[in-house]
Amino acid sequence: MSEAGTIQAPRTPGRRNVPRRAGAAGSKRRRELLLIWVFLVPSLLVFFLYRVLPLIWNLVLSFQQFSLFGVTRFTGFDHYVDMWNDEVFWITLKNTLIYMASAPVGIALALAVSLMVNSEVRGRNIYRTIVFLSYPLMTVAVGIIWRWLYDEKVGLFNFVLRSLHLIDKPLPFLQSFELALPAVLLANVWQILGFYMIILLAGLQNIPQNLYEAASIDGASGRQQFLRITLPLLRPAIFLAFVIGIMTSFTSFDLVYVMTQGGPSHSSELLINYIYRAAFELSRIDYAAALTVVQFLLLVVLTWLGNRLSGGDAGAVETD
Amino acid sequence: MSVRRRPGIAPARRYSHWPIHIALLLVSFCMMVPFYWVLKTSLTGENIFVYPPSLWPVAPHLFYYVDVWYYIPFARYLLNSVIVSGLAIVANVVFNAMAAYALTKHFRGRGLIITLLLSCMMIPFQTTIVPAYLITGKLGLLNSYLGLALPTFSTIVCIFVYKASFDAVPRSLIDAARIDGLSELQIIMKIMIPLSTSAVATNVILSFIWSWNNFLWPLIVVRDPQMQTLPLGLSRFLTYHENTTGALYAFCIMVLLPGIVLFLLAQKEFIRGLTSGATKG
Numbered sequence: 109m110s111e112a113g114t115i116q117a118p119r120t121p122g123r124r125n126v127p128r129r130a131g132a133a134g135s136k137r138r139r140e141l142l143l144i145w146v147f148l149v150p151s152l153l154v155f156f157l158y159r160v161l162p163l164i165w166n167l168v169l170s171f172q173q174f175s176l177f178g179v180t181r182f183t184g185f186d187h188y189v190d191m192w193n194d195e196v197f198w199i200t201l202k203n204t205l206i207y208m209a210s211a212p213v214g215i216a217l218a219l220a221v222s223l224m225v226n227s228e229v230r231g232r233n234i235y236r237t238i239v240f241l242s243y244p245l246m247t248v249a250v251g252i253i254w255r256w257l258y259d260e261k262v263g264l265f266n267f268v269l270r271s272l273h274l275i276d277k278p279l280p281f282l283q284s285f286e287l288a289l290p291a292v293l294l295a296n297v298w299q300i301l302g303f304y305m306i307i308l309l310a311g312l313q314n315i316p317q318n319l320y321e322a323a324s325i326d327g328a329s330g331r332q333q334f335l336r337i338t339l340p341l342l343r344p345a346i347f348l349a350f351v352i353g354i355m356t357s358f359t360s361f362d363l364v365y366v367m368t369q370g371g372p373s374h375s376s377e378l379l380i381n382y383i384y385r386a387a388f389e390l391s392r393i394d395y396a397a398a399l400t401v402v403q404f405l406l407l408v409v410l411t412w413l414g415n416r417l418s419g420g421d422a423g424a425v426e427t428d
Numbered sequence: 429m430s431v432r433r434r435p436g437i438a439p440a441r442r443y444s445h446w447p448i449h450i451a452l453l454l455v456s457f458c459m460m461v462p463f464y465w466v467l468k469t470s471l472t473g474e475n476i477f478v479y480p481p482s483l484w485p486v487a488p489h490l491f492y493y494v495d496v497w498y499y500i501p502f503a504r505y506l507l508n509s510v511i512v513s514g515l516a517i518v519a520n521v522v523f524n525a526m527a528a529y530a531l532t533k534h535f536r537g538r539g540l541i542i543t544l545l546l547s548c549m550m551i552p553f554q555t556t557i558v559p560a561y562l563i564t565g566k567l568g569l570l571n572s573y574l575g576l577a578l579p580t581f582s583t584i585v586c587i588f589v590y591k592a593s594f595d596a597v598p599r600s601l602i603d604a605a606r607i608d609g610l611s612e613l614q615i616i617m618k619i620m621i622p623l624s625t626s627a628v629a630t631n632v633i634l635s636f637i638w639s640w641n642n643f644l645w646p647l648i649v650v651r652d653p654q655m656q657t658l659p660l661g662l663s664r665f666l667t668y669h670e671n672t673t674g675a676l677y678a679f680c681i682m683v684l685l686p687g688i689v690l691f692l693l694a695q696k697e698f699i700r701g702l703t704s705g706a707t708k709g
Contacts, residue, residue: 140533140612141535143530143612144530144533144535145530147526147527147529147530148526148527148530148531148541150519150523150526150527150581150582151523151524151526151527151581151582151587152527152541154523154578154579154581154582155544155545155548155582155584157563157578157579158553158556158560158563158578158579159548159551159556160548161559161563162555162556162558162559162560162563163551163555163556163559165559165562165563166555166556166558166559169558169559220451221452221455224448224451224452225452227445227448228445229445229448229449229452230445230449235452235455235456237692237695238456238459238460239455239456239459240695240699241459241688241691242459242462244637244641244687244688244691244698245641245684245687245688246640246641246643246658246659246662246683246684246687247641247643248641248643248659248662248663249659249662249680249683249684252662252663252666252676252677252680253462253463253465253466253677253680254462255666256465256466256469256677257462257465261479262474262479262480262481264461264465264481267480267481270480271480298458298459298462301459302459303702306699306702306703307703310703355552358552358554358555359552359554361554361643361644362643362644362659365643365647365663366662366663366666380554383557383558384557384644384647384648387557387558387561388561388648393558393562396558397558397559400555400557400558403555404551404555407552407555408550411550
């Protein structure tokens with residue numbers, strides 16, 4: 109995208125040289141520079157304290173034996189070796205990967221919705237608002253709401269499924285090994301769907317209208333137009349939605365925390381929940397840091413992969 | 429790049445809209461049902477030993493909304509949440525505007541700072557919790573309002589929302605103001621901000637929603653029950669006895685309401701903030 113380029117391009121190239129001519133103007137320029145940095149400091153300080161420094165410290169910590177009161181010393185790859193032998197780590201990693209891998213399903217659903225609300229259908233703004241309404245909600249409350257829907261005795265899901273005679277006896281969704289993680293996932297899709305829709309809608313509205321006109325004149329069918337114009341041009345937006353989808357494997361901490369507490373026996377626990385538990389319940393801060401490194405690397409690799417897939421080769425969509 | 433509203437963007441094909449309406453109604457139904465179910469429970473409670481559950485609110489009442497104030501220190505949670513969100517909103521509106529204004533000027537290292545900000549956006553807050561906790565501890569800010577709000581004091585997305593708005597202010601207007609003898613601070617207060625009310629609104633809404641909903645950070649930083657915010661109170665309430673079902677969901681509704689109302693009032697600003705931030709990443 110050209111976005112980064114336009115930010116850095118100087119809009120008025122002549123300005124920079126003007127104040128340097130006279131002494132008075134020079135001191136004015138110095139004052140201006142001082143002001144610029146004074147203005148930047150508060151924000152930069154926050155980002156340094158809570159983004160940059162934690163990232164570095166986290167990496168260092170993962171190679172250390174941390175002690176709050178005693179001496180902190182380096183232990184090399186001990187924590188990573190521990191991790192290799194830690195069964196819970198592998199389960200939570202698997203759950204996190206399932207979580208990330210399910211993002212495309214939600215995105216496909218959101219794509220269908222955004223195509224529909226992008227048509228000239230009446231009341232499209234109302235539909236958009238309704239679909240988006242669940243996104244800005246407090247995730248803890250969303251978790252509690254969905255917990256209630258999944259309730260074994262009086263939950264809506266069990267009621268509907270039983271009324272339709274699809275099941276004989278109520279399903280304990282959140283207490284079941286197989287169903288707990290999908291149940292949390294569904295709640296997550298419900299909340300994030302609107303955000304995907306907004307991103308994809310912005311992408312759809314950036315596609316030049318005349319492409320469709322030209323295609324219609326050439327006799328392209330609606331399906332061909334979708335596969336050869338809409339999807340390829342929507343790739344940046346889809347990539348963005350994918351990154352957001354990957355990120356929900358972090359933000360769903362709240363959902364897992366209130367819906368299942370990671371249970372039954374870790375079957376719905378995500379890495380981020382394990383990180384929290386390791387650091388603040390099991391008092392293994394250093395081990396939690398090592399887990400965080402793994403999760404961060406996972407994020408970086410998947411984002412890079414998504415980027416390659418969305419922009420790397422141009423023929424991928426059309427051959428489908 | 430923000431979402432431009434272009435009417436009639438869809439290809440002008442002639443077909444019936446009914447299938448689309450039916451599909452969208454179905455989606456809307458699925459999106460709204462959870463709200464309805466919780467609202468119903470908050471008004472009638474639920475006897476978990478009776479099956480089937482009633483689909484309609486039978487004899488609704490508002491007593492559970494009153495109960496919430498007695499079961500838990502709701503007022504205290506609310507106060508804490510309001511203070512923390514208030515701090516975050518004020519800090520965001522001021523600090524982000526300052527940073528964005530600085531970035532509209534040309535100076536050495538500007539490109540570097542923008543690159544730094546864009547890469548910081550790729551670090552999710554959740555991956556920083558362990559050191560962030562230690563740092564906050566070293567600053568002596570555990571269990572304090574400042575410690576709760578500090579990580580959200582400035583938001584990169586919101587800086588770029590401001591910057592886009594400041595960049596759109598005509599150069600000539602600023603030059604004219606400078607010739608008239610206005611200081612930099614006066615230029616910001618009298619020209620930039622009044623011309624960027626929509627960016628200010630975006631900042632207020634996003635920082636409110638994010639700090640109001642924040643759960644993980646308060647969970648880590650707060651140990652003192654007196655300092656707990658609404659999401660923490662909500663998750664604690666969950667562990668109470670079962671006969672508080674109605675009150676729990678009344679509590680849910682009360683916590684969700686401010687966000688929903690604000691969102692419905694300023695949907696455009698909210699979405700603009702999200703999409704402009706998103707396309708920058």
